[in-house]
Amino acid sequence: MSSIACKADFPLLSQQVHGRRIVYLDSASSSQRPQVVLDTMDDYYRTTHANVHRGIYAIAEEADRRYEGARMAVGGFIGAPDPEHEVIFTKNTTEAINLVSSSWGRCNLRAGDAVLLTDMDHHSNIVPWLTLAEERSLELRWLGIDEQYRLDLSELDHQLDGVKLVACTAMSNVLGTIPPFAQIAERAHSAGALVLADAAQLVPHLPTDVGSLGCDFLAFSAHKMLGPTGIGVLWARRALLEEMPPFLGGGGMIRDVRHDGFSANVLPWKFEAGTPPIAEAVGLGAAVGYLESTGMEAVRKHEMNLTSYALDTLSERFGENLRIFGPPDAEERGGVISFAYRDVHPHDMAQVLDQSGVCVRAGHHCTKPLMRHLGVSATARASLYLYNDESDVDALAEAMAKADTLFG
Amino acid sequence: MTGLEDLYREIILDHYRSPRNRGELPVPPAHRVEGFNPLCGDEVVLYVELDDGTLSDIRITGQGCSISQSSASLMSAAVKGKSISKVRGLIRTFKAMMSIHETCLGEDSEGASSNGASSDKAAVDLEALGELAALQGVVKFPVRIKCATLSWNALAQSLDEIGAG
Ligand SMILES: Cc1ncc(COP(=O)(O)O)c(C=O)c1O
Numbered sequence: 070m071s072s073i074a075c076k077a078d079f080p081l082l083s084q085q086v087h088g089r090r091i092v093y094l095d096s097a098s099s100s101q102r103p104q105v106v107l108d109t110m111d112d113y114y115r116t117t118h119a120n121v122h123r124g125i126y127a128i129a130e131e132a133d134r135r136y137e138g139a140r141m142a143v144g145g146f147i148g149a150p151d152p153e154h155e156v157i158f159t160k161n162t163t164e165a166i167n168l169v170s171s172s173w174g175r176c177n178l179r180a181g182d183a184v185l186l187t188d189m190d191h192h193s194n195i196v197p198w199l200t201l202a203e204e205r206s207l208e209l210r211w212l213g214i215d216e217q218y219r220l221d222l223s224e225l226d227h228q229l230d231g232v233k234l235v236a237c238t239a240m241s242n243v244l245g246t247i248p249p250f251a252q253i254a255e256r257a258h259s260a261g262a263l264v265l266a267d268a269a270q271l272v273p274h275l276p277t278d279v280g281s282l283g284c285d286f287l288a289f290s291a292h293k294m295l296g297p298t299g300i301g302v303l304w305a306r307r308a309l310l311e312e313m314p315p316f317l318g319g320g321g322m323i324r325d326v327r328h329d330g331f332s333a334n335v336l337p338w339k340f341e342a343g344t345p346p347i348a349e350a351v352g353l354g355a356a357v358g359y360l361e362s363t364g365m366e367a368v369r370k371h372e373m374n375l376t377s378y379a380l381d382t383l384s385e386r387f388g389e390n391l392r393i394f395g396p397p398d399a400e401e402r403g404g405v406i407s408f409a410y411r412d413v414h415p416h417d418m419a420q421v422l423d424q425s426g427v428c429v430r431a432g433h434h435c436t437k438p439l440m441r442h443l444g445v446s447a448t449a450r451a452s453l454y455l456y457n458d459e460s461d462v463d464a465l466a467e468a469m470a471k472a473d474t475l476f477g
Numbered sequence: 478m479t480g481l482e483d484l485y486r487e488i489i490l491d492h493y494r495s496p497r498n499r500g501e502l503p504v505p506p507a508h509r510v511e512g513f514n515p516l517c518g519d520e521v522v523l524y525v526e527l528d529d530g531t532l533s534d535i536r537i538t539g540q541g542c543s544i545s546q547s548s549a550s551l552m553s554a555a556v557k558g559k560s561i562s563k564v565r566g567l568i569r570t571f572k573a574m575m576s577i578h579e580t581c582l583g584e585d586s587e588g589a590s591s592n593g594a595s596s597d598k599a600a601v602d603l604e605a606l607g608e609l610a611a612l613q614g615v616v617k618f619p620v621r622i623k624c625a626t627l628s629w630n631a632l633a634q635s636l637d638e639i640g641a642g
Contacts, residue, residue, distance in 0.1 A: 087480075416517060416542035417485075420618065424481050433518045446518040446540055475485050476543075 073371045074363055074455040078103040082456060089426035092464040097242050097270060097405045097452030098430050099292045102356070106295060109355035110348045121347055122321060122338065136347050139354030140337070146357045147287065148278035149304050154336040157303040157310070158345055162269040163193040165288035165303035166236070168316040168340060169265055170197035173286075173305075174234075176314060180206040183232045185262070187212040187220055187248075188442050189241045192435040194267040198236060212237070214442055218395050220248045229260035237264070239271035239282065243434045243450065244395040245376070245402035247275070254283030263309075269293055273454070274372055274403050276365040279304055291349065296356035300349035303340070310336050317342035360455075368455050372404040375453050379406055379462045386466050394443055404453030407434075413472050415449040421475060422449075425468035483614035484621070485543065488551075493543040498553035500536040502526055507534070508639050512631030514623055519545040521628045525635045532556050532564050537628070544612075544621050549628035551609050556632065561641045568633050570605055574613055575622050575629075 076082045081101045084091045093101060119129035121136045137153075144152020159165040174197075178184070184198050188211055202209050210228050213221040220237075229235070235257040240247045254264040266284040271277055273294035279287055286309070290301040305313075315322050315333050319342035324332045333339045360368065377399040383391055387410065394407040410418055415431035422429055429451045433440045440446060451465055502524035512521045519541030526534040535553045540546070552571075556564045603610045615625045 414542040416519075416544075416621075416624070420484065420621070421481065432516070437518075440518070446520075475481060476490065 073367055074103070074359075076456050076458075078105070078359075079456055080104060080107070086426045086428075087424060092425070092427040092461050092468075094451040094453065094457065094461060094465060095428045095430050096273075096293070096454035096457075097450065099298070100273065100295050100454055101456065102295055102297070102352075103359050105359055106297070106352050106355045110297065110352040113348050113351045118348070120344055132347060135351045135354070136345070139350040139357075142354040142357045143302055144304070146277070146361065147272060147304060148280055150280070151307050154307050155304055155310065157305070157337045157340045158350055159288075159301045159303050159340075160299060160346070161292070161301035162191075162267065162288045162290045163301075165301050166194055166265070166267065167197045168303055169286050169288070169305070170201050172313040172316045172340075173309065174198075174201045175205075176312070178205055178207055178233055181208065183208040183210055185210045185212065185228055185232045185235045185237075185257075187237050188214050189220065189244060189246060189436065189439050190236070190238045191242055191267060191269070192437070193269070194236050194238060194265075195438065211438075214244075214439075217397075218244045218246055219401070220246070220253075222249075222253070225253070225256055226260070229257060229262060232257070232260060232262040235262050235264045237266065239266045239268045239284075239287075240274065240403045240405075241395075241436075241439075242270050242405060243407050243436050243439055243448065245405035245407075246396055247271075247402060251281060251283045258283070270403060270405070273360075275369050285309060291353040291356060294353075294356055295359055296353040297346075297349040300346045300353055302353075307336065310340070313340075315339050315342070319343045321345070363455060371455060372453055373399045375457060375459070375462065376402065376404040376406070378459055379404075379451070379453065379465075382462055382466055383408070383469075387469065394448055404457075405450060406452065407448040407450045409445065409448060410469060410472060411476070413476050415447040417476070418449045418469070418472060421472045422465070422468045425464065425471065427465055427468045429465070480617065484618055486611040486614060488608055488611040489543060489547040492547035492550040496537070496546060496550040498536050498550065498557065499538065500524075501538060502534060502536045507536075508635055510631050510635040510638065512539075512627045512634075514541070514545070514627055516623070517541070519624060519627055521545065521549045521631055523549075523628065523631050523635055525632070525639070527561065527639060527641055531558065531560055533558065541627070542621075542624055544615060544624040545627045548612055548625045551612065552628050552632065555607065555609055561636065564632070565636065567606070567609075568629055570602060571609060571612075571629055572626065574603070574606065574610075575616060575626050 079101045117128050117131045119132045121133045140156045141152050144156045149155050215221045239250050257264045263285040265286040268287050268289045272289040285306050287304040292298040322334050322342040324334050390411045392409045396402045419431035431449045432447050507524040507526040510523050521539035524536040535557050537549050612625050615621050
């Protein structure tokens with residue numbers, strides 16, 4: 070089982086740290102980029118850059134073509150039925166969710182309405198709802214987690230009673246858990262609720278189709294899927310977007326401005342105020358192209374195999390000393406492996422691993438409610454992507470063993 | 478792993494495994510203050526009792542990495558029974574030792590002189606720090622400085638709140 074993407078495609082992965090090959094196991098936080106993404110962005114700046122939607126000259130038209138081309142590519146990647154109108158470029162997942170809470174939420178949620186969240190969600194999909202709940206006196210409800218680190222859906226229908234929106238992660242950035250999203254969405258819709266998928270971890274790692282997920286809103290970030298920082302995506306059903314008021318105001322998002330008011334532009338530009346991240350969109354388009362040419366089914370299969378390998382390797386080697394927070398079966402989870410090793414604090418573990426060139430994250434991973442549920446203040450987390458292979462997992466295991474020397 | 482051994486000195490690991498002055502004090506007369514690192518979730522809770530210009534007792538609870546917890550423990554042992562002005566002096570000296578890199582990084586550099594690292598280093602009286610000097614290896618690991626200074630900032634805040642000179 071070698072990596073399915075050539076490590077050599079990723080310039081950063083040939084870097085050395087502390088005199089050793091870098092072993093990058095932090096893609097759940099942010100991935101690395103292949104050469105083609107860097108080249109595409111570079112070429113855009115060298116040959117084409119001009120502002121979009123404004124210029125009547127050749128390079129401006131070409132900039133427009135590339136920017137809108139990226140929108141179509143992204144839409145195709147997630148199975149959007151109407152990408153031209155439904156794919157909104159934002160700054161990241163966080164901004165996409167804030168767009169929904171500010172625009173859709175303020176228009177549609179009133180005092181006493183309930184929003185259903187989960188104990189495994191990222192702060193990005195919690196804080197916007199806490200803010201709105203305070204402003205509008207909403208009731209927030211929470212789906213819990215069972216012993217297998219799955220969402221506890223045993224009370225779902227009861228919890229859905231009176232709920233207007235379910236905002237749920239499509240894959241946990243800490244546990245790796247992939248909830249049965251389509252099933253949750255179907256039951257939510259039967260109860261009259263809309264469904265938002267935080268797909269920041271889903272879209273980079275699994276084939277994604279908004280139709281079969283059954284979500285009404287879907288948010289993700291380019292930087293976790295081989296693309297640049299500074300750009301994310303909100304997809305939503307067109308009928309919803311048409312009814313929603315603008316999020317930010319400014320240039321580009323208007324049709325007309327008068328002394329006494331303005332009228333908003335059509336979709337998708339209604340939600341893209343100001344000069345957008347053009348080069349980043351173009352880079353995201355190239356990232357999507359790279360993932361498509363690898364094939365998302367192949368990416369998923371590779372990560373499932375590698376996750377199994379990692380879970381086996383680590384538990385065999387460290388036995389009782391290792392606690393892994395997440396479902397044991399790779400079918401049910403992504404390649405995010407959160408762990409505690411003996412009584413070594415996660416920060417100390419990350420420091421020890423760094424010395425061997427192994428990059429993992431340690432902390433609460435922006436999931437304080439989940440940390441409270443797990444009864445820990447932090448975890449160490451190794452996360453896998455298409456450029457990782459068994460040698461990376463082996464390097465992790467070797468480096469972890471060095472904690473024994475230090476912490477005795 | 479020479480670098481790591483600089484960080485994880487035996488004395489640090491000892492204070493991490495067997496923290497001194499662990500626990501709580503009744504409030505009042507003790508004063509309670511929390512130090513929190515929102516980025517990594519480390520926390521210390523200090524209970525400080527003053528008596529006639531002396532820091533007569535100190536207890537600590539909280540949780541976090543070996544650096545934040547050992548620094549708190551080492552600090553408690555160093556300041557207990559000392560006069561307030563001695564304690565203030567220790568805080569300054571410790572922060573100066575830690576600010577060598579903080580200054581370079583443009584972060585909070587309280588107590589560091591404006592013309593930079595080397596002069597601070599020269600100014601740090603490692604002898605006055607005693608066992609605390611074991612923590613000087615932390616400055617080579619800039620992201621961990623906040624761990625080491627967590628309890629010291631909390632102690633300074635506590636003295637400020639009590640209004641102790
Ligand atoms: C599940 C999940 N949601 C949201 C986010 C936030 O993404 P961003 O920081 O790109 O807005 C992340 C990334 O850390 C994530 O893993």
